[in-house]
Amino acid sequence: MKRKALTVVSLVLFVLGIALILYPSLSKEVNTAKTNSVIEDFDYAVELMNEESSSDATDNQTSNKKKDKKQNKKQQNMPVLDKELLDQLYKDLKAYNDDLIVNGQSSYGNAFVYQDAGVDLSAYGIYDGLIGYVSIPSIDTHLPIYLGANNYNMAKGAAHMNRTSMPIGGKSTNCAIAAHRGMINQTMFDNIVYMNEGDDLYIVNYWGKLHYRVRETRIINPSQTNSFLIEKGEDLVTLLTCHPYGSNAQRFLVICERVD
Numbered sequence: 633m634k635r636k637a638l639t640v641v642s643l644v645l646f647v648l649g650i651a652l653i654l655y656p657s658l659s660k661e662v663n664t665a666k667t668n669s670v671i672e673d674f675d676y677a678v679e680l681m682n683e684e685s686s687s688d689a690t691d692n693q694t695s696n697k698k699k700d701k702k703q704n705k706k707q708q709n710m711p712v713l714d715k716e717l718l719d720q721l722y723k724d725l726k727a728y729n730d731d732l733i734v735n736g737q738s739s740y741g742n743a744f745v746y747q748d749a750g751v752d753l754s755a756y757g758i759y760d761g762l763i764g765y766v767s768i769p770s771i772d773t774h775l776p777i778y779l780g781a782n783n784y785n786m787a788k789g790a791a792h793m794n795r796t797s798m799p800i801g802g803k804s805t806n807c808a809i810a811a812h813r814g815m816i817n818q819t820m821f822d823n824i825v826y827m828n829e830g831d832d833l834y835i836v837n838y839w840g841k842l843h844y845r846v847r848e849t850r851i852i853n854p855s856q857t858n859s860f861l862i863e864k865g866e867d868l869v870t871l872l873t874c875h876p877y878g879s880n881a882q883r884f885l886v887i888c889e890r891v892d
Contacts, residue, residue, distance in 0.1 A: 670762070717756040722800065729797045778790070778791050792809055800842075801890060804863070835869060846887070872884065
């Protein structure tokens with residue numbers, strides 16, 4: 633009886649050990665699937681909006697198909713986008729960027745300021761804070777981008793740092809996008825340290841796809857925030873994450889410039 637009990641205990645401990653070993657990789661796979669789903673829903677919502685706005689057809693069959701798509705989206709709690717509201721959002725984001733150029737990046741370097749959204753997306757029918765996503769083919773990394781680098785947003789994906797340029801591109805802009813590194817259950821920006829000069833990066837937002845290319849990588853101390861400042865005439869995206877792995881002593885930056 634005693635031997636049987638020891639066998640059972642050993643088996644349980646063995647199973648628990650295997651579970652502990654597999655948990656990080658399995659958890660990362662699950663969270664990656666969730667992230668991919670958010671990105672797929674985003675692409676689908678934009679595609680449907682563009683289909684509706686670009687077609688003036690009066691064909692009843694086409695119209696019914698669009699209505700069915702839209703109804704399915706509502707039933708699945710997926711976003712239904714309004715083109716007029718998004719056109720206004722683009723104008724307001726551009727005005728935000730222009731203000732940074734003219735009046736400077738006030739309160740820049742304040743960690744609490746970074747956490748603010750900067751623009752209230754709910755006023756434009758977007759209630760999850762999602763502004764687009766970043767795609768980096770060379771390291772197979774694709775993350776949604778949320779406005780405001782607060783804990784809630786950074787637990788879900790990448791986050792735009794307030795008081796840096798909004799992710800819509802344009803001359804004299806520098807959009808800083810932050811994400812975690814070293815989380816046990818998510819990959820996030822773990823691999824941006826393997827990006828090299830010349831690697832491609834894409835920012836996809838509600839209005840299109842912006843193509844950037846790595847100009848340089850850099851390691852800085854947290855207080856060295858000048859790397860996120862706007863450079864006159866340049867169209868930049870700066871990725872950042874904690875460094876070294878498992879520590880927040882420094883920051884690893886990937887500075888990218890617009891290709892087209």
